[in-house]
Amino acid sequence: MHEMKVCEIGLAMAVTFGALGAGARAQTEGAAPEAALAGRLDDIARQHHGRVALYATQLNTGRVVGIDADRVVQTASAIKLTVLFEAMEQVRAGKAHWEDKLTLKPGDAVSGSGVLLFLDAPLELTLKDVLTLMIVMSDNTATNLAIDRIGLDAVNARIAWMGLKDTHLYKKIGKPAEGPMPADQAKFGLGKTTPREMARVMERIGRCELAGPQETRGPISEADAAICGVAMKMLRNQFYRDTIPRYLEKLDQTESGSGTASKTGSLNAVRADVAILAGKTGPMVFSIFTYDNKDTGWTADNEGEVTIAKLARAIVEAWSPAGIDGKTLVPGLGLAAAAANGGAAASK
Numbered sequence: 001m002h003e004m005k006v007c008e009i010g011l012a013m014a015v016t017f018g019a020l021g022a023g024a025r026a027q028t029e030g031a032a033p034e035a036a037l038a039g040r041l042d043d044i045a046r047q048h049h050g051r052v053a054l055y056a057t058q059l060n061t062g063r064v065v066g067i068d069a070d071r072v073v074q075t076a077s078a079i080k081l082t083v084l085f086e087a088m089e090q091v092r093a094g095k096a097h098w099e100d101k102l103t104l105k106p107g108d109a110v111s112g113s114g115v116l117l118f119l120d121a122p123l124e125l126t127l128k129d130v131l132t133l134m135i136v137m138s139d140n141t142a143t144n145l146a147i148d149r150i151g152l153d154a155v156n157a158r159i160a161w162m163g164l165k166d167t168h169l170y171k172k173i174g175k176p177a178e179g180p181m182p183a184d185q186a187k188f189g190l191g192k193t194t195p196r197e198m199a200r201v202m203e204r205i206g207r208c209e210l211a212g213p214q215e216t217r218g219p220i221s222e223a224d225a226a227i228c229g230v231a232m233k234m235l236r237n238q239f240y241r242d243t244i245p246r247y248l249e250k251l252d253q254t255e256s257g258s259g260t261a262s263k264t265g266s267l268n269a270v271r272a273d274v275a276i277l278a279g280k281t282g283p284m285v286f287s288i289f290t291y292d293n294k295d296t297g298w299t300a301d302n303e304g305e306v307t308i309a310k311l312a313r314a315i316v317e318a319w320s321p322a323g324i325d326g327k328t329l330v331p332g333l334g335l336a337a338a339a340a341n342g343g344a345a346a347s348k
Helices: 032-047 076-093 127-136 140-150 152-161 195-207 222-236 303-319
Strands: 006-008 014-016 051-058 064-067 101-104 123-126 191-193 260-267 270-279 282-291
Touching: 032 064, 032 303, 051 195, 051 303, 076 127, 076 140, 076 152, 076 191, 076 195, 076 222, 076 260, 076 270, 101 140, 123 127, 127 140, 127 222, 140 152, 191 195, 195 222, 195 260, 195 270, 195 282, 222 260, 270 303, 282 303
Parallel strands: none
Antiparallel strands: 006 014, 006 064, 051 064, 051 282, 101 123, 260 270, 270 282
């Protein structure tokens, strides 16, 4: 049985879940529709054979819902979002370029998701190619090439710059950790985060918040929009669509392209998805993790994946009953720039 600490709903509403023992119910404060959503999420989470941690927000309304939103969890491949974000910052600063050449050498390939392990080496790719494979197919070999180019320390420095206290990338995939490691590396493996913090990374990408905290946020520049557009295209073309998008759309259902931009993560007992959804009532960011899952299978109907899909559908039906629309999934998400130290853009 899973326990859930805190669930926040609405602009200033709080929903608290205690340990979910037999007969426990979600306690809510606020309007009936929000209480109904809390109850629905509670029911879905109770039926899951494992644990659930979730954070979701609608950026234009300030609505927030969470289940154990600050629980530190294994990231699986969701941590690759931090590699992408640091790459975006380095391109912005001129330290890297999308067309930079990277070479896949014999012996570089690692097992798991992706296609590079099946290709002959040596093979030359661009940084953009590598990042695209890392996001679209969660290619582990491509991820390691990106980390070699961008820098593990640089990724973690960027995480700290964002004010994220419980997020860390420990090492490359399929490779031993190098140098002194934090004591909790053995517990978390590749990386750690919380649903709230990983949602913050995705929100920055969606809002195209590439400026430093000392800068006054203004309209997104053409140069920044171009960088964010490259990243958004990668995320919108995510191959793995059996979690958040499962009941909401298929990739070819809209002329304007997918209304979901996402990055998944999977381990035997972990399934995760972090996404921006272009709700017709306003953009939403979802960060959903299931862990300690009893179902450790690798089929499309893995219970952890289905649970994430049910949770996402419940929130969209409550917040954007008309569904999602890919036309608004553009850099900045159609939102006014937020102050770096205030509003919905602030780290929590």
